[in-house]
Amino acid sequence: xxxxxxxxxxxxxxxxxxxxxxxxxxxxxxxxxxxxxxxxxxxxxxxxxxxxxxxxxxxxxxxxxxxxxxxxxxxxxxxxxxxxxxxxxxxxxxxxxxxxxxxxxxxxxxxxxxxxxxxxxxxxxxxxxxxxxxxxxxxxxxxxxxxxxxxxxxxxxxxxxxxxxxxxxxxxxxxxxxxxxxxxxxxxxxxxxxxxxxxxxxxxxxxxxxxxxxxxxxxxxxxxxxxxxxxxxxxxxxxxxxxxxxxxxxxxxxxxxxxxxxxxxxxxxxxxxxxxxxxxxxxxxxxxxxxxxxxxxxxxxxxxxxxxxxxxxxxx
Amino acid sequence: xxxxxxxxxxxxxxxxxxxxxxxxxxxxxxxxxxxxxxxxxxxxxxxxxxxxxxxxxxxxxxxxxxxxxxxxxxxxxxxxxxxxxxxxxxxxxxxxxxxxxxxxxxxxxxxxxxxxxxxxxxxxxxxxxxxxxxxxxxxxxxxxxxxxxxxxxxxxxxxxxxxxxxxxxxxxxxxxxxxxxxxxxxxxxxxxxxxxxxxxxxxxxxxxxxxxxxxxxxxxxxxxxxxxxxxxxxxxxxxxxxxxxxxxxxxxxxxxxxxxxxxxxxxxxxxxxxxxxxxxxxxxxxxxxxxxxxxxxxx
Amino acid sequence: xxxxxxxxxxxxxxxxxxxxxxxxxxxxxxxxxxxxxxxxxxxxxxxxxxxxxxxxxxxxxxxxxxxxxxxxxxxxxxxxxxxxxxxxxxxxxxxxxxxxxxxxxxxxxxxxxxxxxxxxxxxxxxxxxxxxxxxxxxxxxxxxxxxxxxxxxxxxxxxxxxxxxxxxxxxxxxxxxxxxxxxxxxxxxxxxxxxxxxxxxxxxxxxxxxxxxxxxxxxxxxxxxxxxxxxxxxxxxxxxxxxxx
Numbered sequence: 001x002x003x004x005x006x007x008x009x010x011x012x013x014x015x016x017x018x019x020x021x022x023x024x025x026x027x028x029x030x031x032x033x034x035x036x037x038x039x040x041x042x043x044x045x046x047x048x049x050x051x052x053x054x055x056x057x058x059x060x061x062x063x064x065x066x067x068x069x070x071x072x073x074x075x076x077x078x079x080x081x082x083x084x085x086x087x088x089x090x091x092x093x094x095x096x097x098x099x100x101x102x103x104x105x106x107x108x109x110x111x112x113x114x115x116x117x118x119x120x121x122x123x124x125x126x127x128x129x130x131x132x133x134x135x136x137x138x139x140x141x142x143x144x145x146x147x148x149x150x151x152x153x154x155x156x157x158x159x160x161x162x163x164x165x166x167x168x169x170x171x172x173x174x175x176x177x178x179x180x181x182x183x184x185x186x187x188x189x190x191x192x193x194x195x196x197x198x199x200x201x202x203x204x205x206x207x208x209x210x211x212x213x214x215x216x217x218x219x220x221x222x223x224x225x226x227x228x229x230x231x232x233x234x235x236x237x238x239x240x241x242x243x244x245x246x247x248x249x250x251x252x253x254x255x256x257x258x259x260x261x262x263x264x265x266x267x268x269x270x271x272x273x274x275x276x277x278x279x280x281x282x283x284x285x286x287x288x289x290x291x292x293x294x295x296x297x298x299x300x301x302x303x304x305x306x307x308x309x310x311x312x313x314x315x316x
Numbered sequence: 317x318x319x320x321x322x323x324x325x326x327x328x329x330x331x332x333x334x335x336x337x338x339x340x341x342x343x344x345x346x347x348x349x350x351x352x353x354x355x356x357x358x359x360x361x362x363x364x365x366x367x368x369x370x371x372x373x374x375x376x377x378x379x380x381x382x383x384x385x386x387x388x389x390x391x392x393x394x395x396x397x398x399x400x401x402x403x404x405x406x407x408x409x410x411x412x413x414x415x416x417x418x419x420x421x422x423x424x425x426x427x428x429x430x431x432x433x434x435x436x437x438x439x440x441x442x443x444x445x446x447x448x449x450x451x452x453x454x455x456x457x458x459x460x461x462x463x464x465x466x467x468x469x470x471x472x473x474x475x476x477x478x479x480x481x482x483x484x485x486x487x488x489x490x491x492x493x494x495x496x497x498x499x500x501x502x503x504x505x506x507x508x509x510x511x512x513x514x515x516x517x518x519x520x521x522x523x524x525x526x527x528x529x530x531x532x533x534x535x536x537x538x539x540x541x542x543x544x545x546x547x548x549x550x551x552x553x554x555x556x557x558x559x560x561x562x563x564x565x566x567x568x569x570x571x572x573x574x575x576x577x578x579x580x581x582x583x584x585x586x587x588x589x590x591x592x593x594x595x596x597x598x599x600x601x602x603x604x605x606x607x608x609x610x611x612x613x614x615x
Numbered sequence: 616x617x618x619x620x621x622x623x624x625x626x627x628x629x630x631x632x633x634x635x636x637x638x639x640x641x642x643x644x645x646x647x648x649x650x651x652x653x654x655x656x657x658x659x660x661x662x663x664x665x666x667x668x669x670x671x672x673x674x675x676x677x678x679x680x681x682x683x684x685x686x687x688x689x690x691x692x693x694x695x696x697x698x699x700x701x702x703x704x705x706x707x708x709x710x711x712x713x714x715x716x717x718x719x720x721x722x723x724x725x726x727x728x729x730x731x732x733x734x735x736x737x738x739x740x741x742x743x744x745x746x747x748x749x750x751x752x753x754x755x756x757x758x759x760x761x762x763x764x765x766x767x768x769x770x771x772x773x774x775x776x777x778x779x780x781x782x783x784x785x786x787x788x789x790x791x792x793x794x795x796x797x798x799x800x801x802x803x804x805x806x807x808x809x810x811x812x813x814x815x816x817x818x819x820x821x822x823x824x825x826x827x828x829x830x831x832x833x834x835x836x837x838x839x840x841x842x843x844x845x846x847x848x849x850x851x852x853x854x855x856x857x858x859x860x
Contacts, residue, residue, distance in 0.1 A: 047417070053416065053417065053420070055420075100596070100600050101596070103603065104599055104603050105603070105604075107354075107360065107554075107558055108554055108558065108599060108603065108604070108605070110360075110416075111550050111551070111554045111595075112554075112595070112596055112599060114547070114550065115551070115592035115593075115595050115596055116592075116596070118547065118588060118589075118592050119589050119592050119593060122585070122586065122588060122589045123589070125585070126583075126585045126586065175730075178730045178731070179730050181733060182726060182727075182729035182730040182733055183719045183720065183721075183725060183726040183729040183733075183734065184723070184726030184727050184729055184730060185726075185730075186712070186715075186716050186719060187716075187719075187721060187726055189705070189707070189708065190705055190716055193705045193706060193707055193708075194703050194705065196667070196699075196703065197699070197703040197704075197705075199667075199686070199687040199688050199691075200665060200667070200687050200691060200696070200697055200699075200703075201691055201696070201716070201717055201721060201773075201777065202688050202691030202692050202721035202777070203688055203721045204686075204688045204721070204722075204723060205688070207723045208723060208726070211723060211727065241547075245420075245424055246424075248417075248420055248421075248424075249420075249421055249424050252417050252418070252420070252421050253421065256417065281432075281435075281436055282432070282436060284428050284431075284432040285428065285429050285432040285433055285436065287425075287428060288424075288425040288426065288427070288428025288429035288430075288432065289425065289429055290425070291421055291422070291424055291425025291428065292408060292421075292422050292425035292426060292429070293425075294421060294425075295408075295412060295418040295419075295421040295422035295425060296408065296411055296412070296418075296422070299415055299418050
């Protein structure tokens, strides 16, 4: 049942650009949504499953984005190795940041992640020699065509890149699923629910937090690399504080601790402001009001709300 | 000496100290409001910056349409901030006391509403509060500062001192302090927790709006004017240990001084980076902040 | 070689002395009761043995190896397990998953390898253990939906799933109704010899602990007041005075 639904969703996503031909704007939105899902998956593992809030996570996405941009632009690396290296570097930075910060407790940790995000985005804006400063790094080349047994798949077109983004997103979703059902994932869930108890049962809480922080930063880095190569520019605005806070909102709106939470959250976050276009100037105001209502009435995100309604329906 | 004395003329250090203490006083005012709400309700109100911004707009509106007398405008903004605080508590944060992540989402929503709301009402251009007398420059030897520098210091001093008297002498204030230890403790003083929450938020909103109204005449009034004070205010309450009013005051002043003096040895663009790096360094040495003690509910 | 040797533990909280030279030696597996009036220092002693707190001075040896100061997760891997006075279960997980989590190898490396190759889970053993306590019908119910007494049982069954060498139970009988309590006693009486377990039980319910344990250690004001068989303890004048005083 679940497998069939998943398959159907993947097939729909893959055929989306074919079903709506000649709608470049829709395709652009769809690709942007995918680019938003990947870092949200990283944060979902950290926040939704482990219970650690990071308010600076797009900073790690930026590390991945800039690293991949430099590798593709300056060193002429192909897309995938550049994306992988960006993710690894972001994970390594996450590890370095995590070692001191994860020893702090609750609210202190949250504010420190905010500070880390701000420091990273200040560096992106001001290290002109490395990051191109406020302009960023433009002119990232499109992925080269893929040749599988004589079939040449062009990835440089909007549709081609949509499929690239979809493949990366599916990879991240697969990784999320594998982590969640692994013993590592159960230990993370135990840490979220009761840290003292997890430790008494033999979980090295700090080591687990550090591992998931690095993993989560790495996935965010892959997301940053994907986004930079889609927009063909790594720019500070993509990775600033506002982007980090939005990422938290994406995860929370979708439903933290649900596998599909990042997908739903990202769709809502990209699509809703678009749908509110009719409201023109007032749309961000309305969007803000929607966020407040969600916070009040869907405390575990849209998926949590849906599950609750389903259960109530089944009970009656 | 790490820095040659030549590069640090004493006058420059003192001039930056004057600016730093002025900004630090504004941060302190901002942080005190946040830490009150956090202490009593365990709510981190990220929309505190939006109330600060609203204070700036209220002050501009009062000067332009109600009365051109600045102290009247200050009172108008402060009262308006208290009203905003009451509404926020009643409609939003009272229901979110147990849910940190939804406090973040609600705050984000409120910030969007506030910033785009003023955009719709007042337009995208930054507003200038017409108060030339406040911007008059005073000279003390080589040192120059505006009248508003003194107004800010005096207003913050009065506000913090009154708050201190309120918290230590009045029945409501004592109930608030009791509630920050244990919410049921407020009942002992004979005050319902809901009333404590409402008063706390009203006070916090008043302090934030007062901050915006104080900074408005020096800088411009615009939708994003609360963003930096929010970040500095958060840093201040963490430095101060996330539990004490005096910790927040000292944290705010320390940040104001640090960022002002930082411009003497680092490019201006890196000013905020210096502050946040100092925050992280402090927490590495003192994991509960400079004046922090254990937080309720933690081992 | 004694199994567990606690010697001269001292611990102060500010001006309050919680432990004042408490110590005892346990030679082998079996069930030992730890009783004493409120504030005698029993839970503090548990917290120190399990690494949740550290003592100001004193030593703890497990099979002659110094273990005081080790963090909780290291002790758990040596074979220590505990329940908590306030009862701690994974309330969002089902009862079955609570037991399976307890049984799982918690080392980080093992957990990470499991991302690629998930290990087999002892589902049948977990269901069988739930059945011994009459909880099999709650196997797929979130632990948070159970009554306090049922959660208490799930907590203790979980600790048993990890096949510990030393199990410390902090007031297992409190908040548990008489029917469930009889079940609990039966489960413990069966499991202790089967697992070769040293079971150390803090308890205020005298009937429960005297019926379960072969040896009773009495604490009073942070030190050991008496130590002997339940019959000895019942007859000990000092113990009666401590409880009445």
